[in-house]
Amino acid sequence: MTIKIFALTALAFVAACGANDPPFRPTGNVGVSAGTNGVNTSANVGATNGTFSVGLSL
Numbered sequence: 001m002t003i004k005i006f007a008l009t010a011l012a013f014v015a016a017c018g019a020n021d022p023p024f025r026p027t028g029n030v031g032v033s034a035g036t037n038g039v040n041t042s043a044n045v046g047a048t049n050g051t052f053s054v055g056l057s058l
Helices: 002-017
Strands: 025-035 038-048 053-057
Touching: none
Parallel strands: none
Antiparallel strands: 025 038, 038 053
């Protein structure tokens, strides 16, 4: 029972986070480059709302 209450509370908190601010937009980028060291790949994923950005580079 407490797990259901915790899950419901967490869901309500997450839903209310963007209530007053613009929603976060997902961003992504994939790259391939060739050079003297061979072929290199890169990938970036993240989210931004214009003011604040979070991301992960792979």
